[in-house]
Amino acid sequence: MKKWDIAVIPGDGIGIEVTPEAIRVLDTIADIHGGISFQYKEYPWSCQYYLEHGVMMPEDGLQQLEQSDAVFLGAVGDPKLVPDHVSLWGLLVNIRRGFEQVINVRPAKQMSGIDSPLVDPKGFDFTVVRENSEGEYSEVGGRIHSGEDETVIQSAIFTRRGVTRTMDYAFELAKTRRGHVTSATKSNGLVHSMPFWDEVFQDISKNYNSIETQSIHIDALSAYLVSKPHAFDVIVASNLFGDILTDIGAAIMGSIGIAPAANINLNGKYPSMFEPVHGSAPDIVGKGIANPIGQIWTAKMMLDHLGEQEMGTLLLDSIEEVIEKGIKTPDIGGTSSTTEVTDHILNTLTLRA
Ligand code: ATP
Ligand code: MG
Numbered sequence: 194m195k196k197w198d199i200a201v202i203p204g205d206g207i208g209i210e211v212t213p214e215a216i217r218v219l220d221t222i223a224d225i226h227g228g229i230s231f232q233y234k235e236y237p238w239s240c241q242y243y244l245e246h247g248v249m250m251p252e253d254g255l256q257q258l259e260q261s262d263a264v265f266l267g268a269v270g271d272p273k274l275v276p277d278h279v280s281l282w283g284l285l286v287n288i289r290r291g292f293e294q295v296i297n298v299r300p301a302k303q304m305s306g307i308d309s310p311l312v313d314p315k316g317f318d319f320t321v322v323r324e325n326s327e328g329e330y331s332e333v334g335g336r337i338h339s340g341e342d343e344t345v346i347q348s349a350i351f352t353r354r355g356v357t358r359t360m361d362y363a364f365e366l367a368k369t370r371r372g373h374v375t376s377a378t379k380s381n382g383l384v385h386s387m388p389f390w391d392e393v394f395q396d397i398s399k400n401y402n403s404i405e406t407q408s409i410h411i412d413a414l415s416a417y418l419v420s421k422p423h424a425f426d427v428i429v430a431s432n433l434f435g436d437i438l439t440d441i442g443a444a445i446m447g448s449i450g451i452a453p454a455a456n457i458n459l460n461g462k463y464p465s466m467f468e469p470v471h472g473s474a475p476d477i478v479g480k481g482i483a484n485p486i487g488q489i490w491t492a493k494m495m496l497d498h499l500g501e502q503e504m505g506t507l508l509l510d511s512i513e514e515v516i517e518k519g520i521k522t523p524d525i526g527g528t529s530s531t532t533e534v535t536d537h538i539l540n541t542l543t544l545r546a
Contacts, residue, residue: 194230197499200261200464201235205280206473207483208239208267214485214535215265215492221539222496222504225546229501234261240271240280249275249283255291259463263495264288266468267488271475285468289325292463294456295355296362297325297435298494299470301422301442301452306517307525309447317422320370321442322363323435325456327355328386330432351386351431356393358459363429364401373426374398376408377434390431415441443470448524450474450484453491455498467495481530484522486512489538511541 199219203212216233223230236257238250249269251257258264266288270280288294300320303313333348360376367374376394380387391408398406409417411434417424418441430438443452452470469487477483490512496505520537521527529537 195228196230196232197263198232198234198261199495200258200264201233201266202238202264202269202284203235203267204269204284204473205239205241205271206268206475206478207471208269208473210478210481210483210531211469211485211488212265212267214531215488217535218489218508218538218542219492219496221542222501222508225507225542226501226504229504238284239269240274243275243280243283249280250287255288258288258292261464262499263464264292264466265492265495266466268469268471268473270473273475288466289456292456292458292466293326293460294458294463294466295324295326296359296457296459297323297439298362298366298455298457299323299439299442299452300490300494301439301446303422304446304451304513304516306513306519306521307447307451309445311419311422311445313421313423315421315423317425317445319422319425319428319442320366321428321430321435321439322359322366323430323439324355324359324432325435326432327352328432349383349386349431349433351389353393356390357397360394360397360429362457362459363427364397364404367404367427368401371426372403373405374401374407375414375425375428376406377411377414377428377430377438378408379411379434381410386431394429411437414438418442418445439470448484449487450522450524451486451490453487453494455491455494457498465498467491467498481532482523483531484524485531485535486516486522489535507542507545508538511538511545514541514545 203209302318303316327350329349331350334346443449449471456466458465469491493505493508515537
């Protein structure tokens with residue numbers, strides 16, 4: 194029996210509602226599999242925790258999580274209690290940086306049964322691999338002069354190591370998918386960073402002869418994700434570009450409530466972290482209508498990461514079947530509750546297994 198230790202941080206708002214739903218799913222997966230089990234350790238780190246302790250997580254928080262096989266997180270943030278930058282930096286950024294989770298992976302897929310603002314007749318199914326630790330989101334820069342001369346400088350930092358590992362991850366992922374990588378660039382406007390980005394992309398593509406590649410400027414690529422998203426398989430992007438593209442991905446899927454994400458540690462020293470794209474959604478807390486699919490699909494990404502791809506595929510197929518049958522929360526046009534959707538996913542899993 195293989196035992197996976199999962200550190201669970203439900204966090205705030207609907208994070209507390211959807212995390213237990215995904216855990217019900219994981220337990221059913223373990224039953225179906227027969228050879229794996231999940232051992233959960235729950236951590237109450239959240240805005241509520243901050244009110245009681247003055248910090249989002251304890252000083253030795255990272256050490257507490259370090260021995261787990263993965264961190265499974267709901268949502269963090271409750272702007273009525275704690276300013277967003279405090280909760281975000283105190284917990285999410287702290288874990289992402291401390292555990293060197295240098296890559297962010299976000300799939301986007303057209304699901305039959307969801308009226309999204311964009312329905313591509315050819316369907317779409319792409320994954321954005323985003324550099325998660327450097328690039329445009331650096332703290333280098335500042336203000337100089339004052340008055341009319343006031344000037345602000347915001348520098349971007351791209352290291353060969355950081356760009357290379359991101360692109361390698363994208364190419365490896367493409368091998369397991371449809372064998373196509375698109376690089377998001379802007380070398381006609383950002384004349385230092387992006388030509389370097391393109392250069393590394395070309396170098397790495399030489400190591401992957403079976404993979405088709407293309408480079409597209411970020412402005413055109415954003416437009417293509419709306420006009421022909423079916424044309425993309427794996428997209429590799431810098432921190433800022435990836436941030437923008439993944440929001441488009443969640444939007445064209447039809448609801449942020451179904452979009453999953455993973456923060457990947459590559460060196461194996463620390464656990465990776467799995468958290469849905471959506472936030473704590475204070476406007477729907479306590480109503481029982483939060484869509485659990487973002488969290489459950491995130492559990493699928495965690496299963497894949499732990500090497501249980503067969504179970505991951507079974508889970509995604511079951512999610513799609515339930516949506517297609519019309520068992521949906523209001524955000525995707527249904528009338529079902531959070532727990533009803535999960536119940537149907539559990540039944541479908543058992544029937545399909
Ligand atoms: P962040 O925490 O990233 O700042 P946010 O506050 O900008 O997030 P969310 O908390 O994701 O955004 O909420 C945005 C909108 O999407 C809200 O109207 C919310 O109700 C809705 N929403 C988010 N997640 C879900 C979900 N799982 N099910 C249904 N609706 C959701
Ligand atoms: Mg928010």
